Amino acid sequence: MSAVVTTSCPDLELIASGKVRDLYRIDASTLLFVATDRISAFDVIMDNGIPNKGKLLTEISIFWFSLLKDVLPNHFxxxxxxxxxxxxxxxxxxxxGRSMLVKSLRVLPIESIVRGYITGSAWSEYKKKGTVCDIQLPAGMQQSQAFPEPLWTPSTKAEIGDHDENIHPSKAAGIIGEKHAADMARISVELYTKARDYALERGIIIADTKFEFGVDENDTLYLIDEVLTPDSSRFWPASSYKLGVEQDSFDKQYLRNYLLNSGFDKNKDKGITLPEDIIAETMKKYQEAYKLLTGKDAQL
Ligand SMILES: Nc1ncnc2c1ncn2[C@@H]1O[C@H](COP(=O)(O)OP(=O)(O)OP(=O)(O)O)[C@@H](O)[C@H]1O
Ligand SMILES: [Mg+2]
Structure with missing residues (x-):
């Protein structure tokens, strides 16, 4: 099975190629949104891909678009x-199987992160300063503990090659305006909460996730990009959840841990070829997440 790491559609206009997706323009109001099998970690794209990952990400996003459409319209x-x-x-x-037509919208340059559980960079900051993205939190929290309420911790959307930067929520208004910032904060928490409750019943803890939003010519807000996939979220198996330690996960954390254990330097490293067993294991984790969430075996 080979991975699709690049697409080639010479008769279509390629307008952007992100870490994972290739975007083609169809017409003024429509884009073709293609998920390749590329995988990135710490904002570095690996040389080889994960076969069929793009198809799984596409199906998972479609699944959530349908479940969440009453909270906010989306680009699908x-x-x-x-x-x-x-x-x-x-x-x-x-x-x-790896592409969809979407509404072409103006992307708001904020990554809208919602955290339900303390882990990753949030846990590192909390241990040092008692805060997460400079938001003061109760003392005595343990690693992987649920926050009293889901926390909205936006970050800037960096240009290609740069890393996104966490900002205090109060700074978002200065970037996208007060109305969009307030809506984004409220709606993101609502989307997260609905998805979290759904996933928990099916054995997955959504520890955190990142949403993106766009606006049309009337300044109406839409949910865009990918939604609640293992690339944009941390998914933990609920059955093995343990307070006070790092969790197993169904997402890129496995790859991140592999890279960290092999001496990876995110500011320097490029041209990384993943070993076959890491590819196979990552693929398995994505398939497990798909199956638990949708109740279906992936049709690949
Ligand atoms: N409906 C839409 N209209 C226009 N752009 C969109 C839409 N939905 C998503 N996008 C943009 O398409 C790109 C998707 O590509 P991909 O996920 O590979 O990017 P990425 O590497 O995560 O990029 P970025 O760092 O810019 O977020 C993102 O830049 C995203 O903001
Ligand atoms: Mg993306």
Missing amino acids: ITANFDEFPAKVQPYRAQLE
Whole structure:
């Protein structure tokens, strides 16, 4: 099985290539949003991909778009390849299952992170200063503990190659305006809470996640990008959850730990080829998350 790490659609206009996605313009109001099998960790793209990861991410996002659409409209139009425009049809073999048509929107330059449990960089900051993103928290929290309430900890959206920077929530208004910042904070927590409750019933703890939002020409807010995937979230198996320690996970943490244990330096390292067993294990984790969430076996 080979991974799709680049797409090539010479008759379509490629407008952006992110760490994972290739975006093609269809018309003024529509984009083709393609999830490749690329995987990044610490903002570095690995040389080899995870076969079919893009298909799983696409299915997982579609699943959440449907479940969360009553909280906020989203950019999803269709993932049915037969409904794609004629000019996309020649690329079916490459794109089917990993692509969707979406509304082309103006991306608000804030990564809208919601944390339900204390882990990762939040845990590191708390241990040092008793805060998370400079928000004061109760004393005595333990690693992996749930926050009293989900915490909104926005970060800036960095240019390619740069790292996103955490900001205090009060700074978001200065970047995207007061109204959008307030809506983003409230809606993100609402989206997270609904998803968290759903996932918990199916054996997954969503420890934290990142949403992105866009606006149309009327300044109406939409949920965009990928939603609640193992790339954008930390998913923990609820059955093995233990307070006070780092958790097993269904997401990129496995890869991150592999990199950290092999002496990875996020400011220097590029050109990393992952060993086969790390690829296979990562793939397994993504498939497990998909199955637990949707109740279906991945059709790959
Ligand atoms: N509906 C939309 N309209 C326009 N742009 C979108 C839309 N949905 C998502 N995007 C943008 O498409 C890109 C998706 O690509 P990918 O996930 O690979 O990027 P990324 O490397 O995470 O990029 P970034 O660092 O810019 O977030 C993101 O930059 C995201 O903001
Ligand atoms: Mg992204």
